[in-house]
Amino acid sequence: MQDPELLRRLLRAKDRMDAASQEEWPVSRLARVSGVSEAHFARSFKEAFGVPPHRYLLTLRIERAKALLRDTDLPITEIAFRTGWKSLGTFGRTFRDVTDESPGDFRSRAKATPHDLESVPACFLHAAHRPDLTIAVSEKRRQEAGGTNDPDTTEVT
Amino acid sequence: MSQGVQVVGLYVSDQDEALAFYTEKVGFRVHTDARNGNYRWLTVQHPEQPSFQLGLFVPGPPTVDEATAQTLREAVAKGAMPPLVLVVADVRATFDRMKARGVEFTQEPVERFGSVDASFRDPAGNGWKLVQAR
Numbered sequence: 267m268q269d270p271e272l273l274r275r276l277l278r279a280k281d282r283m284d285a286a287s288q289e290e291w292p293v294s295r296l297a298r299v300s301g302v303s304e305a306h307f308a309r310s311f312k313e314a315f316g317v318p319p320h321r322y323l324l325t326l327r328i329e330r331a332k333a334l335l336r337d338t339d340l341p342i343t344e345i346a347f348r349t350g351w352k353s354l355g356t357f358g359r360t361f362r363d364v365t366d367e368s369p370g371d372f373r374s375r376a377k378a379t380p381h382d383l384e385s386v387p388a389c390f391l392h393a394a395h396r397p398d399l400t401i402a403v404s405e406k407r408r409q410e411a412g413g414t415n416d417p418d419t420t421e422v423t
Numbered sequence: 424m425s426q427g428v429q430v431v432g433l434y435v436s437d438q439d440e441a442l443a444f445y446t447e448k449v450g451f452r453v454h455t456d457a458r459n460g461n462y463r464w465l466t467v468q469h470p471e472q473p474s475f476q477l478g479l480f481v482p483g484p485p486t487v488d489e490a491t492a493q494t495l496r497e498a499v500a501k502g503a504m505p506p507l508v509l510v511v512a513d514v515r516a517t518f519d520r521m522k523a524r525g526v527e528f529t530q531e532p533v534e535r536f537g538s539v540d541a542s543f544r545d546p547a548g549n550g551w552k553l554v555q556a557r
Contacts, residue, residue, distance in 0.1 A: 267493060270436060273500035274548050280502070281529040281544070314501055389530070389542060389552065390506060 268314055275300040276314050279307075280322065284392075287326035288350040293319065317399065323350075324403065325396040328364050331357070332395060335369055336376035342369050363403050430466060432478030433507075434499045435547040438465050441479040444546050448524040449509075451477065500548045507551045514539040514555040 279299040283291055296319055297307035311319045331349045334340055340348070346357035346369075361369050401409075435441035442465060445451040451467040454476045458464075462485075466476035480486075482495035498504060511517045515532045518541050522528060529550070530542035539555040 268497060270496040270500040273497055274436075277500065277502045277544075277548055278527075285530055 268310065272300075272302070272310060273314050275302065276307075276311055279311065279319070280315060283319070283323050283326060284389075287323055287330055288348060290350075291319070291323055318402075321399050321402060324360070324364070325399055326392075327351070328361060329392055329396040331361060331369065332365070332372065332376070333392070335373040342373075345369070360403060363407050364397050364399065427474065429474065430476045430478050432480045433545075433547075433549055434482050434495055434504065435479050435545065435549070436481070436496060436499065437546070438463055438479055438481055440546050441465075442467070444526075445477070445479065448521060448526050502544070502548045502550055504549055507549060508554055509551055510554050510556050512556055514541055514553050517541075517553060 279296040282299050283296070293304050293307055296311070297304045300307060300311075302310065308319055311322075315322060317325070327349045331345055334345045334348065335342070338345075342358075343354045346354050349357070351357035351360070358369060361372070365372060367375070433441075442453070442456075445467045446453060450470070452470055454466040454468045456463070456465050461483075463481075465479045467479060468476045482492040482499075483489070484492065487495065518528065518532050521543065526543050527546075528541060528543045530540075532539050532541040532553075538557055541553040543551050543553065545551070
């Protein structure tokens, strides 16, 4: 059971990530938005929304990247930078880890599939298209390949 | 119009706060404010849509038990309640006016699909989409 007033303030941090997922969101910044201590923030956010804050941010970035791949002809490097990644390599690897296909393959498949969703408000469409990450990407990667963790996708817990 | 949906209720955390928000910041007006002991039936309406009322209700006994009320309060505060859409003639002008009154916007006006939309929340956490009429 969580205090509704605290939840309302945690929602503010979630809203800010929703509005600008390409920006850097260190826990210190998120905690400041919610008006709670850093130590308290990650734990209470996960309890409230079911995922740690940085995994939530990752789902937003992947969703945005998928939308740009599907709906624009922007180069994949440009999409990587626009959605908050610092390198094409990290973007490609993380995208594949989450969606099980490369950005290029996703784009080819998505552009060949017609979609008619213009009457659905964009924000709900975004939410519906976010990947459902029930485990950390680093954990998924470990389970699948036993590889090493990427610092960019290590979760703050 | 004599048929159709007349009232849809929202759960809010505080009826006075919600009333001030919807009347002073969004531009609705009070339709009914009736009290019976601790129970308060409070509805507001859009000035140009007299056939529809938006109920501003607090979850609590006797309507729901205290444990359920707490769950509902949490759900509202987490932004988990269903979306609401407000249609206006000019989203950018409405955004400017509401922003100046202190409304918490979660998305600034964006043009897409040939229209303009923005998003805001009420003090309790209910999410609204502001959409330009076409």
